[in-house]
Amino acid sequence: MNKRLRNLTLLLFFIxxxxxxxxxxxxxxxxxxxxxxxSTLNNPWFVFLAETAAAKAKSLGYExxxxxxxxxxxxxxxxxxxxxxxxxxxxLFNSTDANGSISNVLKAKAAGIPVFCMDREINxxxxxxxxxxxxxxxxxxxxxxxxxxxxxxxxxxxxxLGIVGDNNTWARSKGFHSVVDNYPGxxxxxxxxxDFDRNKAMEVMESILQxxxxxxxxxxxxxxxxxxxxxxxxxxxxxxxIKVYGFDGAEDVITSIGENKIAATxxxxxxxxxxxxxxxxxxxxxxxxxxxxxxxxxxxxxxSKNISDYIAYGKK
Amino acid sequence: xxxxxxxxxxxxxxxxxALIILCIVLSLLSNKFFTASNxxxxxxxxxxxxxxxxGMTMIVLTAGIDLSVGSVLALCGAITAGLLKNGWQFxxxxxxxxxxxxxxxxxxxxxxxxxxxxxxxxxxKFKVPPFVATLAMLxxxxxxxxxxxxxxxxxxxxxxxxxIGAGSFIGIPIPVWIATVVVxxxxxxTKKTKLGRxxxxxxxxxxxxxxxxxxxxxxxxxxxxxxxxxxAIGGIIVTSRLDSAQPNAGISYELDAIAAVVIGxxxxxxxxxxxxxxVIGAIIIGVLNNGLVLLNVSPFWxxxxxxxxxxxxxxIDKIGDKKE
Numbered sequence: 013m014n015k016r017l018r019n020l021t022l023l024l025f026f027i028x029x030x031x032x033x034x035x036x037x038x039x040x041x042x043x044x045x046x047x048x049x050x051s052t053l054n055n056p057w058f059v060f061l062a063e064t065a066a067a068k069a070k071s072l073g074y075e076x077x078x079x080x081x082x083x084x085x086x087x088x089x090x091x092x093x094x095x096x097x098x099x100x101x102x103x104l105f106n107s108t109d110a111n112g113s114i115s116n117v118l119k120a121k122a123a124g125i126p127v128f129c130m131d132r133e134i135n136x137x138x139x140x141x142x143x144x145x146x147x148x149x150x151x152x153x154x155x156x157x158x159x160x161x162x163x164x165x166x167x168x169x170x171x172x173l174g175i176v177g178d179n180n181t182w183a184r185s186k187g188f189h190s191v192v193d194n195y196p197g198x199x200x201x202x203x204x205x206x207d208f209d210r211n212k213a214m215e216v217m218e219s220i221l222q223x224x225x226x227x228x229x230x231x232x233x234x235x236x237x238x239x240x241x242x243x244x245x246x247x248x249x250x251x252x253x254i255k256v257y258g259f260d261g262a263e264d265v266i267t268s269i270g271e272n273k274i275a276a277t278x279x280x281x282x283x284x285x286x287x288x289x290x291x292x293x294x295x296x297x298x299x300x301x302x303x304x305x306x307x308x309x310x311x312x313x314x315x316s317k318n319i320s321d322y323i324a325y326g327k328k
Numbered sequence: 329x330x331x332x333x334x335x336x337x338x339x340x341x342x343x344x345x346a347l348i349i350l351c352i353v354l355s356l357l358s359n360k361f362f363t364a365s366n367x368x369x370x371x372x373x374x375x376x377x378x379x380x381x382x383g384m385t386m387i388v389l390t391a392g393i394d395l396s397v398g399s400v401l402a403l404c405g406a407i408t409a410g411l412l413k414n415g416w417q418f419x420x421x422x423x424x425x426x427x428x429x430x431x432x433x434x435x436x437x438x439x440x441x442x443x444x445x446x447x448x449x450x451x452x453k454f455k456v457p458p459f460v461a462t463l464a465m466l467x468x469x470x471x472x473x474x475x476x477x478x479x480x481x482x483x484x485x486x487x488x489x490x491x492i493g494a495g496s497f498i499g500i501p502i503p504v505w506i507a508t509v510v511v512x513x514x515x516x517x518t519k520k521t522k523l524g525r526x527x528x529x530x531x532x533x534x535x536x537x538x539x540x541x542x543x544x545x546x547x548x549x550x551x552x553x554x555x556x557x558x559x560a561i562g563g564i565i566v567t568s569r570l571d572s573a574q575p576n577a578g579i580s581y582e583l584d585a586i587a588a589v590v591i592g593x594x595x596x597x598x599x600x601x602x603x604x605x606x607v608i609g610a611i612i613i614g615v616l617n618n619g620l621v622l623l624n625v626s627p628f629w630x631x632x633x634x635x636x637x638x639x640x641x642x643x644i645d646k647i648g649d650k651k652e
Contacts (some may be wrong), residue, residue: 036574044407046631051566053479054476054479054575054579056479056480056481056575059478059479059480060480079420089347096413104592142453173627176627178627201624202621202624203624204624205627209574210481210570210572210574211566211570211574211577212567214569214570214616215373216621218369218372218373219369219373220621220622221362221367221616221619222361222365222366222369222618222622223360223621223624225360236481236574239483239570239572240570243569243570243571246494247494263480263483264481264483264484264572267484
């Protein structure tokens with residue numbers, strides 16, 4: 013009896029899902045729709061990227077939905093399968109992994125759905141229709157140059173890395189060191205990870221300051237960590253002696269640069285990347301096929317000198 | 329009874345000895361470790377984990393677990409910041425309510441307590457295992473945090489609020505004072521009150537406790553509410569220290585709290601352990617975090633070392649158990 017009841021409820025559960033899937037397909041084929049797949053919504057920068065992409069697609073007349081991969085390539089794979097089944101006509105894509113995500117994009121391509129990558133590159137020329145990418149490496153090079161100049165080529169400094177398994181962490185770190193390591197007077201006394209996290213950066217910085225109270229600067233792999241490191245400096249009263257450098261162009265840091273609290277950041281342009289991707293998708297659906305394979309979007313150096321030209325995540 | 333007390337004391341000693349050894353090793357490796365300013369630094373950093381882990385200890389003593397503390401912490405921190413900065417606009421009515429510092433904090437604590445109460449309700453009334461019920465709450469509370477903050481941090485909350493996290497009283501940071509008060513109250517509850525005896529009794533043998541007339545559901549409701557309330561207090565401290573509520577605050581804090589509880593010698597099967605043990609457990613984790621950074625150990629190795637220390641602490645605890 014009990015078993016029967018369970019089977020019945022299971023059946024009742026599955027029958028509607030079958031219908032819902034079917035009805036979804038119909039609906040999608042009636043109105044054009046574009047999917048946005050983003051690596052994570054746990055970071056305001058990516059929230060902004062995804063929301064801007066979705067808003068642009070909507071303003072061009074498409075139905076949109078944002079899929080959050082939660083930094084998990086397997087979950088991203090599930091999203092792609094759902095998107096293909098649901099009949100979306102294009103994907104605006106921010107990948108979780110440069111290599112791991114390739115198979116997902118190929119799957120979409122095989123199903124005839126164009127994929128436009130935003131911000132994060134995937135290591136395949138053929139799979140995506142076009143890639144609109146943030147040039148993290150050269151952005152970090154620009155910060156490295158400014159950093160060297162501000163420190164007059166000598167002094168002790170600290171580097172806070174992002175998540176150590178993340179491509180961007182190393183692109184930024186390598187770009188920065190490609191400049192700074194040429195000057196023997198600049199000595200990195202500590203290199204620690206703070207997982208792109210503000211709170212972790214504060215705690216790590218507090219401990220580093222115990223070991224190395226004599227540092228002159230901190231380079232952080234993103235702006236969240238820059239804000240956290242700055243907070244640690246405030247609590248020991250060294251905020252005006254130690255210079256903090258970030259990367260992203262997030263709201264809090266742009267405000268802080270304006271108030272001369274944080275020295276500089278690398279401004280990325282999520283709005284430009286998201287809107288270009290959405291426009292490309294629109295043009296693809298309307299028939300255009302000749303897209304450039306890669307469009308690098310430069311990362312610009314923002315300091316107290318040119319801060320008046322910038323707002324959070326973009327130019328004024 | 330005396331044998332039992334002796335056993336408890338020994339467990340407390342084991343983690344204390346581990347802490348002392350750890351401190352000696354770190355002092356030998358780094359001359360920056362054993363200084364007053366670094367001591368204050370470590371205490372300030374572990375204050376939040378002590379608050380959360382104290383609540384967790386009481387829950388674990390009843391043979392339960394609460395995986396939702398990190399999310400509840402984030403949500404309550406975000407609510408404090410949001411109410412303080414933006415107040416509350418009633419969606420349909422044309423009514424706007426602003427909040428004072430005290431009002432915002434109180435709201436966050438009440439919401440935290442309610443979330444814990446809800447956990448307790450699901451666990452007691454619907455007989456859902458605590459692991460599952462609080463796992464669900466972990467996701468739900470994180471989702472609400474994202475909804476409330478729209479995925480963006482809420483920053484610049486004013487100097488009076490920042491005092492909670494950054495200020496100090498007679499040389500000791502405010503978060504440390506808060507953690508101290510929390511610990512003292514929790515010790516009083518577990519050692520000196522009827523509720524405390526019930527908590528141990530339920531964890532020791534739930535059926536026996538039931539038969540002896542203890543209202544198990546009521547004790548569990550209280551314990552889960554307390555746990556989430558302390559998570560809310562932790563959330564307020566984190567938010568104040570950063571001068572910003574982060575939507576992704578508190579991720580994996582439940583694991584830090586559980587680690588502190590376990591290192592402190594509290595049995596995950598309930599009935600055995602103490603708040604003091606957890607405090608020592610939290611200090612061990614804090615000292616380890618701090619020491620590895622002071623020594624500039626590679627981030628890759630830090631994770632391995634932390635895991636190994638947790639394992640070692642628990643194995644030592646188990647060996648101590650067997651001997652008796």
